[in-house]
Amino acid sequence: MSNLPSAIASQVLDAIGSDYVLGDISEGSREAQVILRAYGNCLRQLLRSANWAFARKEARLELLADATLITPTNGNQVTNVGAPIVGNQVPSGYLYEYRYPDDCMKVRFIPWDFQVTTNVPPGNIQPVNSGLPIETGLGQPPFVGRRQRPAPFVIATDPNYASAPGQLYGLTQGESPAGSTVILTNVKFARCVYTALMLYPSTWDSLFRAALVAYLASEVALPLTKDKKFGLAIRDQQIQITKSKIEQARLVDGNEAATSSDIPVDWMRTRRIGGSSGAWGGYGWGNEGLGGGWGGGWDSCGFADGSNF
Amino acid sequence: MPSSVSSPEDIINIALVRIGYKQRIGSVWEGSLAAKLALTIYSQTRDELLRSFDWSFAERNVAMTIIKQAPPMGYVPPIVWSSAYPPIPWLYEVSYPTDALKIRAVKNTPIFIPDFDPQPYQFSIDNDVSLSELEKVILCNVYPGIIVYTGQATNPLDWEPDFTEALAAALGRRLAPALMNLQTAQAAGQDEMAAAIVAEQTRG
Numbered sequence: 001m002s003n004l005p006s007a008i009a010s011q012v013l014d015a016i017g018s019d020y021v022l023g024d025i026s027e028g029s030r031e032a033q034v035i036l037r038a039y040g041n042c043l044r045q046l047l048r049s050a051n052w053a054f055a056r057k058e059a060r061l062e063l064l065a066d067a068t069l070i071t072p073t074n075g076n077q078v079t080n081v082g083a084p085i086v087g088n089q090v091p092s093g094y095l096y097e098y099r100y101p102d103d104c105m106k107v108r109f110i111p112w113d114f115q116v117t118t119n120v121p122p123g124n125i126q127p128v129n130s131g132l133p134i135e136t137g138l139g140q141p142p143f144v145g146r147r148q149r150p151a152p153f154v155i156a157t158d159p160n161y162a163s164a165p166g167q168l169y170g171l172t173q174g175e176s177p178a179g180s181t182v183i184l185t186n187v188k189f190a191r192c193v194y195t196a197l198m199l200y201p202s203t204w205d206s207l208f209r210a211a212l213v214a215y216l217a218s219e220v221a222l223p224l225t226k227d228k229k230f231g232l233a234i235r236d237q238q239i240q241i242t243k244s245k246i247e248q249a250r251l252v253d254g255n256e257a258a259t260s261s262d263i264p265v266d267w268m269r270t271r272r273i274g275g276s277s278g279a280w281g282g283y284g285w286g287n288e289g290l291g292g293g294w295g296g297g298w299d300s301c302g303f304a305d306g307s308n309f
Numbered sequence: 310m311p312s313s314v315s316s317p318e319d320i321i322n323i324a325l326v327r328i329g330y331k332q333r334i335g336s337v338w339e340g341s342l343a344a345k346l347a348l349t350i351y352s353q354t355r356d357e358l359l360r361s362f363d364w365s366f367a368e369r370n371v372a373m374t375i376i377k378q379a380p381p382m383g384y385v386p387p388i389v390w391s392s393a394y395p396p397i398p399w400l401y402e403v404s405y406p407t408d409a410l411k412i413r414a415v416k417n418t419p420i421f422i423p424d425f426d427p428q429p430y431q432f433s434i435d436n437d438v439s440l441s442e443l444e445k446v447i448l449c450n451v452y453p454g455i456i457v458y459t460g461q462a463t464n465p466l467d468w469e470p471d472f473t474e475a476l477a478a479a480l481g482r483r484l485a486p487a488l489m490n491l492q493t494a495q496a497a498g499q500d501e502m503a504a505a506i507v508a509e510q511t512r513g
Contacts (some may be wrong), residue, residue, distance in 0.1 A: 004425075025415045028413025028414030028416075029413065039427065040426070
């Protein structure tokens with residue numbers, strides 16, 4: 001079976017010129033230990049470095065807090081027996097707070113629409129009286145087949161949703177005793193388009209697999225080669241290969257799908273400084289700022305020689 | 310592939326040939342000078358070589374046996390740390406396998422296999438003086454789990470030829486100063502290094 005993490009690790013050993021025949025990535029040999037320590041982080045960082053098509057996922061977000069008080073809340077005047085309970089404390093400037101998805105590597109964007117759908121998952125917004133519309137004049141059906149419009153959002157942490165003491169918080173992304181990673185936005189019933197954690201090599205495209213092998217090889221070349229000069233040379237070569245693969249991936253993303261507007265333009269940057277609820281734009285084009293960004297873009301990928309791409 | 314070397318005497322005789330010693334031994338218990346010297350160093354040399362590389366044939370896996378566990382909610386007063394718990398900051402203290410020469414890794418027991426999100430787990434070796442007998446233990450943060458270790462593989466029939474070769478060279482290097490002369494000892498040292506390089510590349 002070639003679509004296993006161990007097969008990737010074996011390719012990494014080939015790339016750095018090792019003679020060792022790896023059995024399993026968890027076998028405990030020196031080679032396995034070094035690669036295993038790098039594997040998870042390299043996989044995640046590489047996923048963030050481009051808008052890989054195979055990793056695009058859209059999912060409804062779990063509501064944690066609603067500042068509009070429409071959703072039955074904990075400690076609020078609205079109480080419905082049997083209704084889901086959410087908080088009502090949302091950091092200023094936003095109406096809704098959602099849990100950062102467990103498998104989210106990078107938020108690409110949050111579609112801005114008012115589509116009221118059925119089959120809302122438990123814990124999400126529920127109308128107080130399901131027989132009455134919460135808002136009127138939404139259109140029937142409002143946004144099917146129309147172009148998706150990104151909404152401002154911000155990634156933040158909220159101490160109101162900290163893990164319980166003693167919980168193995170280190171195992172779940174975004175959870176800690178100090179708080180949880182959350183997404184703030186003004187979109188009701190928000191969905192999120194993001195780069196998901198893709199653990200199965202069978203779902204990767206060949207470009208990603210080659211990039212991951214080269215990226216891992218660049219990380220482990222130095223510790224796994226006895227001749228450090230040789231290791232440095234291999235590392236530099238593998239970094240160049242990785243950069244080339246990532247560049248190709250970003251180009252393919254631009255050619256095959258909607259482009260990512262990651263190039264900051266001054267006159268767009270200064271427009272609508274301060275942001276506004278439900279408006280286009282915001283303080284910046286990135287994913288940080290006073291009013292939030294409306295697209296996650298991709299991250300630079302850092303390498304062992306200190307360079308970024 | 311079955312090994313053509315089946316006993317400690319076979320290994321020792323290979324070592325004696327490598328250093329140019331004229332005689333052979335019939336048994337490690339026969340009392341000859343070569344046999345007595347070889348008997349003194351044989352086990353230690355074998356165990357040291359087993360520890361030196363991650364030989365595939367010596368890999369053993371065993372389920373963890375827990376000895377101590379940190380309180381589930383942490384050391385929240387009135388609970389304070391004592392020797393009833395693992396050393397801080399570890400969550401679990403588990404038994405060190407009796408036949409282990411080196412712990413290679415600890416890993417969790419995945420629910421589904423193959424495991425597509427393998428994680429490294431830290432561990433440390435400790436000597437627990439609070440137990441009834443001073444005992445070597447493993448400290449880790451995963452339980453239940455599996456200990457991967459290098460076992461004390463004593464049967465030459467289980468060994469790979471390159472391990473046998475490396476062991477013979479290592480024995481030769483140790484025997485040469487006593488049985489031969491200094492020049493032979495130096496040559497035996499080079500022989501051991503060459504055998505070790507080959508052994509490291511293959512590791513069974």
